[in-house]
Amino acid sequence: MDDTCGVFVASTGNDGNVGTRAEPVATLAEGLQRAAKNGTGVYACAETFEEAIVLPAGAKLFGGLDCAKGWTWIGETAKTVVAPSEEGIALKVTRGEDPVRIEDVSVHAAGAEVPGTSSIAVLVDAAKAELTRCELVAAKGADGAKGEDAPTAPPEQASPGNAGTNACSDVDGTPGSDATLAGGAQVVNECGDDLSIGGGGGDGNVTNGGDGATSQGTAETARGGVGEPFSGAWDCGGAEPNGRGDDGSNGAPGDVGEAASGLGTLNTSGFAGVSGGDGGPGKPGQGGGGGGGAKGGAAICPGAMRGAGASGGSGGPGGCGGLPGQGGGAGGASIALASVDGKVTLKDCVLKAGNGGKGGAGGDLQPGGSGGPGGAGGLGVGGSKNACTGGQGGQGGNGGPGGGGLGGPSFAIAYRGEAVKQEGQTMLQPGTPGTGGPGGSSNVSENAGADGTVAAEQKFP
Known part of the structure; x- marks a missing residue:
């Protein structure tokens, strides 16, 4: 082998050298760049070379040479090791028509650390x-990121309903006044684009009480209380x-x-897993119905006047x-060889994958x-009944x-x-897939992600 064969690379060399056996x-990156220029x-x-490398179409990389003994081949016992210290694809072959040759090279991908990233030794892109007498070794894929938690404290409690007005509050000094006391006004709780509205309280009148209003703002409504009738039994609870x-x-x-479930996808950037779905927001609770109003009737108000009963x-x-x-x-993958629309042949190679990363919770x-x-009902006066309380608002989902x-x-x-061709004594050894991440809140809804897939060879659509 003489210096005209190509560019020579040794860890003791210098990228400023001419690239001969003596210098x-x-x-490897410098050697590949120079070799691409001169063919x-x-x-x-x-x-061992601690660098990730990219081989263009037509590149030839021959490893397993003993630099100290005249660059003789010792590939059966020792290989050129490509072992970048940083995570990512250790060796990538870029697309093109001219074939790439790689002999007597051992490629070791670093373990992935960024959540959800993969460890891939070799990726061939179209x-x-x-590859002859090569060893491709992937390390562990990184665990998936945990989904963001919602706040632990619940939303602030909704405001209470408004209280009704006490009986006789309408008396203005005019004998026989027939005034009406308005029930407690409705209260609105704004929950983003959703509203929950408690029903207004029933009015207090002289001869009968008004009904409380039903609630608003939800698919269902809560019934308002019945106002005190002109005659007959009536109370704020129990019997109708x-x-x-x-x-x-x-x-x-x-x-x-x-x-999350499925296989994930394979592309020119590597592997992409499947993340779990986001949960949905809870719906607001239903507002309570308004309390019924009372009548004043013959009640003697201050000043010996008749007035309206209490409002709800x-x-x-x-x-x-x-x-x-x-x-x-999603957890990251461990893949010894990834071929994306490539035409790859392995001869007497050993491929070892590590463990897949765990799915994120x-x-x-x-x-x-x-x-x-x-809201509390207004109080009766002079023998008139108390008006009724509004209903409690429901808990938000x-x-x-x-x-x-x-x-x-x-x-x-x-x-x-196209499937990868295998010749000679090629060996394939997958690792262990990562477990699926548990669903949120201690997997209370049993929505844990599926475990990863394991296979010596896996085809992607």
Whole structure:
């Protein structure tokens, strides 16, 4: 072998050298760049090079050479090791028509650390590549990121309903006054774009009490209390007619974040897993109905005048729904060889994948806020009855927990397009896939992500 064969690389060299056996360059990247310009190959010592490299179409990389003994081949016992210290794809072959040759090279990908990233030893991007007596080793994929948690404290409790007015508050000095006392005004709880509104209290009148209003702002409504009739029995609870406003029902919980499942995707950048789905926000609680109003009747008000009875309190609005947890991220893959629309041949190679990363846990939900208490009914005077209380607002629904992320896969070979050809004594050894991430809030909704896939060879669509 003479110096015209190509560019020579040794760890003891210098990238400023001419690239001969006597004056080799120091890095594979420099050797590949020079060889691409003059159309020759790269000859590397059986040493370790801590760098990630990119081979263009037509590149030739020959390793397993003993630099101290005349650059003789010792590839059966020692190989050129490509072992970058940083995570990512250790060796990438870029697309092109001219075939790439790699001999007697051991490629070791670093373990992935950034959440959800993968460890891939070799990726061939729409290129022709022949690897002979090579060893491709991937390390562990990184665990997926945990989904963001919703706030742990529930939304602030809704405001209470407004109180009714006491009887005889309308007396203005005019004998036989027939004034009306307005019931407690409705209270609105704004929950983003949703509103929960307690029903207004029933009016107090002289001869009969007004009915409390039903609640508003939700798909269902809470009944308002019945006002005191002209004659007959009436009270604020128990037997009908019942003057108390009904309590609002609790809001519906948010949708549960979808558990991650599937294979993931393979592309020119590597592997992308499947994240868990985000949960949905809880719905506001239903507002309470307004309390019924009372009549004044023959009540003797201050100054010996007749006046309106007490008015009812308004219903409390429902509490706001809780915020959802976000989905957990997918675990990273461990792939010894990834071929994306490439034409790859392996001859007497060994491929070892590590373990896939764990899927990230889904984010925790926020509990719904408490509904407001109903407003108190006004007080009777001179023998007239007290008006009735508004209903309690319902509890806001809990937010939905985030879904768990997909566990990272482990493949000796992952390919899209044409299957990888294997010749001689090629060996494939996958590792262990990562477990799926649990769903948020201690997997209360059983929406954990699926475990990753494991295979010696895996085809991607």
